[in-house]
Each structure stands twice: as C-alpha cells, then as structure tokens.
Amino acid sequence: MTKQTGLDRRNFMKGAGLTALAGAAGTVATVASSGASAQSSNDIPLLAGGRYDFDTPYNRVGTNCSRWDSPPRNYPGGEFKYGMGVASMDFECAPCITEALQDRIKHHNWGYLSTTEDLRNGILNWNAERHGVELAPEMITISDGVYPGMIAAMRSFIPKGNKVLIITPAYSGFYSMARGAHIETVDSEMLYVNGRYEVNWEDLEAKMTADVRALIVCNPQNPTGNVWTHDELLRMGRLALEHDIVVLSDEIHSDVVRRGHKYTPFAAVNDEAVVNNSVTFNAISKTFNLAAMKNAYYYSKSPTTLARVNQYHRAELSTLGVVANTAAYENGAEWFDQAKDYLDDNHTFIENYIKEHMPSVGYTRNEGTFMTFLDFSKTMAAIDAESQAVAHGKNTPEQYFQDWLVHQSGVYLNPGSSYGEGGSGHMRMNVASARSVVSDVMDALATAVNKV
Ligand SMILES: Cc1ncc(COP(=O)(O)O)c(C=O)c1O
Numbered sequence: 001m002t003k004q005t006g007l008d009r010r011n012f013m014k015g016a017g018l019t020a021l022a023g024a025a026g027t028v029a030t031v032a033s034s035g036a037s038a039q040s041s042n043d044i045p046l047l048a049g050g051r052y053d054f055d056t057p058y059n060r061v062g063t064n065c066s067r068w069d070s071p072p073r074n075y076p077g078g079e080f081k082y083g084m085g086v087a088s089m090d091f092e093c094a095p096c097i098t099e100a101l102q103d104r105i106k107h108h109n110w111g112y113l114s115t116t117e118d119l120r121n122g123i124l125n126w127n128a129e130r131h132g133v134e135l136a137p138e139m140i141t142i143s144d145g146v147y148p149g150m151i152a153a154m155r156s157f158i159p160k161g162n163k164v165l166i167i168t169p170a171y172s173g174f175y176s177m178a179r180g181a182h183i184e185t186v187d188s189e190m191l192y193v194n195g196r197y198e199v200n201w202e203d204l205e206a207k208m209t210a211d212v213r214a215l216i217v218c219n220p221q222n223p224t225g226n227v228w229t230h231d232e233l234l235r236m237g238r239l240a241l242e243h244d245i246v247v248l249s250d251e252i253h254s255d256v257v258r259r260g261h262k263y264t265p266f267a268a269v270n271d272e273a274v275v276n277n278s279v280t281f282n283a284i285s286k287t288f289n290l291a292a293m294k295n296a297y298y299y300s301k302s303p304t305t306l307a308r309v310n311q312y313h314r315a316e317l318s319t320l321g322v323v324a325n326t327a328a329y330e331n332g333a334e335w336f337d338q339a340k341d342y343l344d345d346n347h348t349f350i351e352n353y354i355k356e357h358m359p360s361v362g363y364t365r366n367e368g369t370f371m372t373f374l375d376f377s378k379t380m381a382a383i384d385a386e387s388q389a390v391a392h393g394k395n396t397p398e399q400y401f402q403d404w405l406v407h408q409s410g411v412y413l414n415p416g417s418s419y420g421e422g423g424s425g426h427m428r429m430n431v432a433s434a435r436s437v438v439s440d441v442m443d444a445l446a447t448a449v450n451k452v
Pocket of ligand 1: 087145146147148173210218222250252283285291295296381448
C-alpha cells in the first residue's frame with residue numbers, strides 16, 4: 001500500500017510520535033499508553049475507566065482514505081507528511097459501529113434492503129433528544145448524502161440559469177452542487193467584526209434579486225465555524241421569505257458545537273412561515289466519521305416543500321451504511337460526547353499555540369465544526385504568493401501557498417479561495433486528530449511561517 005500511495009510511512013510514524021504500527025487501519029492495535037484496556041480479540045477497543053482513547057494516533061495511511069492518501073499523489077518526492085485538509089476525523093470509530101458491522105458481515109448475502117425503519121427511528125430520537133426537534137417520520141426523506149438531497153432541492157426550486165445565494169466563506173461543495181444542478185451561484189461575503197464573522201445584512205438583502213431562488217444556510221458554518229444564533233437564523237429566514245426565496249439549511253456539522261454555544265435547528269426558529277419555507281439537510285457523517293457510509297436525510301415541516309424536493313431525488317442506500325448509521329444513532333452518544341470535548345480542546349490548543357508561537361497568523365475562534373480557518377495573509381504577502389501563483393500556473397495565491405506549505409512544512413491544508421468570496425489569504429485546517437499529531441503539525445507550520 002505504501003508503494004501505491006507513494007507515501008513514506010515512517011514519516012507518519014515519526015510525525016505522529018509512534019514507534020510501531022501494524023498494517024492498514026482496522027487491524028491496527030491501538031492500546032493507549034494512557035491506560036486504555038487491551039483490545040478485544042477482534043480489535044475493537046474497549047472502554048477503560050469510562051474513557052475512549054483519542055490520544056493514540058490511528059494510522060489511516062494506505063487505506064484509500066482521501067485525507068491521507070490523496071495529497072501525496074501530487075507530491076511524489078515525499079514532501080507530504082500531514083493530511084489536515086478534507087473534513088473527516090482521524091479517530092478510530094465508535095466501537096458500537098464496528099461491532100454492528102462485524103455482526104452483519106457474518107451473514108453473506110447483500111441483496112436489497114427491506115426497511116429503513118430503525119434508521120428513521122434513530123434519526124427521530126437523535127433530533128428529539130439532542131436538539132429538541134420533534135419530527136414526524138413522514139417529514140423525513142432518507143438520502144445517501146447531503147449532496148444528492150441538496151442537488152435535488154436546487155433542481156426543484158431553481159430553474160436553469162437562476163441562482164442560489166451563499167453566505168461566504170462557505171463549504172466549497174455548494175459550488176459543485178450548483179454545477180450539478182446547472183444553476184449559478186451568488187456570494188454574500190461576511191464581515192469580520194471583533195474577531196467573529198458576521199452576516200453583511202445589507203449585502204445579503206441586496207443580493208436577493210428576482211433570479212435568486214434559494215439561500216443556503218450552513219449551520220454551523222464550514223469553514224468559519226459560526227454557530228448561528230436563533231435571531232440570526234430568523235433574520236435570514238424572514239429576509240428569504242420576503243423575497244420569495246426558499247431556505248436550504250445544511251446542518252451536517254450540527255452536533256459538533258463547542259462549549260458555550262448552542263446549535264439552533266433552522267426548523268426550530270420561532271416563525272412558522274419561515275420554517276415552512278425551508279428544507280433542512282443533515283447526517284451524522286461528521287459526528288461519527290461515517291462519510292463514506294453514504295447516509296444522510298433531509299426534512300421539511302411543509303409537506304408540499306418536501307414533496308417538491310422528493311420528485312428529483314432517489315436514495316441508493318447500502319446495507320453496511322444503514323447498519324453503521326443505525327448503530328451510531330442508537331449506541332454512539334457517549335463516544336461522540338467524548339470526541340466533541342476532545343475536539344473542543346484541540347481548538348483551544350491551536351488557539352493558544354498560535355498566540356504564543358505564530359503571532360503572524362490570524363486566528364478566529366471557532367464556535368463549531370472541527371475545521372479552523374487560519375489567516376496566513378502576512379506570510380503569503382512576505383513570499384509574494386500572488387506573483388508566485390502566476391509564475392507557477394496556479395489559479396489562486398492560496399493554491400500556490402498550499403504547495404508552499406507542503407514543501408516547507410509537510411502540512412497539507414485546503415486553500416481559502418475554494419470557499420468563495422472572503423476566503424483569500426486563508427487556509428482551512430482540520431483539527432480532528434490526536435493531540436500529538438496536531439501539536440507536531442503546529443510545530444511544523446510555525447517553523448515554516450516564522451522563518452519567512
Ligand atoms: C457543510 C457540508 N455539507 C455537505 C458536506 C458533504 O456531505 P455528504 O458527504 O453527505 O454529501 C460536507 C462535507 O464536508 C460539508 O462540510
């Protein structure tokens with residue numbers, strides 16, 4: 001596998017502070033020095049003293065994983081060391097998921113599924129218990145990703161040539177979805193006020209022209225980390241309603257909210273007309289790192305709004321995806337609560353590290369998500385990333401800087417220019433790794449940035 005990916009596995013081991021790793025993930029015995037108990041015979045880590053082990057790096061290299069195995073294809077010289085880009089977590093998944101999958105694969109037949117009732121109940125209970133949203137089964141459509149649901153909604157509400165409005169910087173996938181639906185996008189760039197990204201209300205309303213048929217709300221916002229308050233959501237929703245624009249609320253990061261912040265589902269805002277004018281897209285694929293298990297759902301409290309999306313949508317669910325997601329909904333809460341605290345502490349670690357060791361890098365305190373959006377504009381100016389991008393045939397200075405960082409530090413981050421207006425000078429970093437990996441990454445970044 002090492003040959004296939006062109007990766008130097010020892011780089012990872014060295015970087016991650018490991019001395020011995022077994023083969024591909026899934027067979028790696030990760031017994032924590034912190035006292036986690038020995039593995040069960042099938043390598044599912046046991047809960048020791050009530051704690052899951054997020055500290056021991058879990059080696060994903062060579063498992064065809066996009067976060068660690070894609071970037072090195074562009075760096076055949078072995079410069080790449082740390083995959084801190086794509087939004088998946090490095091942790092070994094909740095044991096209840098592996099157990100459920102192992103149980104199911106004892107049966108060797110993979111024909112069509114009969115029912116998704118347990119999955120649907122899991123979705124209903126999760127929303128009610130964790131977020132106080134009471135949904136009825138008929139309000140929900142199960143999907144195989146946020147992408148297909150959103151594309152169906154765009155096709156349904158936005159005629160070709162018309163537009164979807166995006167509050168930016170925002171998840172790059174929204175632009176791909178719009179391309180998939182043959183529609184245009186309009187950005188409304190946020191303002192940066194006292195260290196927080198804020199909606200530019202005047203600009204947002206000015207962009208709500210007659211050809212704009214939908215507004216994407218991303219809550220929590222990837223990559224800026226905003227967890228939108230009730231009043232902010234209500235204001236977005238009322239503006240959209242006034243301009244006859246439907247709200248598509250992507251809440252895939254809804255569970256990953258930091259201490260002191262509260263996620264408000266768009267469907268819980270205090271205005272029935274606003275709620276009925278919306279469709280919410282959600283999943284636990286960020287919560288439990290189940291992205292490639294292809295499972296999500298969308299819902300609307302308005303049956304007609306939901307029916308409009310459904311006419312363009314057809315889910316193709318996989319048996320293992322349903323098994324994994326159902327197990328996570330039913331038995332994964334404790335694992336996730338611990339993971340969430342760990343991620344929160346990683347954010348704090350990064351914030352303190354930057355203040356102390358990399359003062360030239362701008363830091364925005366995240367309210368949610370396990371991504372952080374760092375401002376490298378001073379370093380980029382110092383190396384003249386703009387001219388260098390032209391000289392190296394890169395589309396944006398941030399793309400050049402991505403390469404520069406890999407060559408100087410081994411760290412692979414996502415260029416801010418992928419996230420629409422307001423992304424320039426920034427890079428997105430994934431913080432969902434063992435603390436020792438995050439710490440090594442920060443040291444590598446500081447060494448590169450501070451010598452400029
Ligand atoms: C805001 C947001 N929406 C959607 C997705 C992708 O969702 P899915 O994999 O379910 O299509 C991501 C993945 O990073 C995301 O961050």
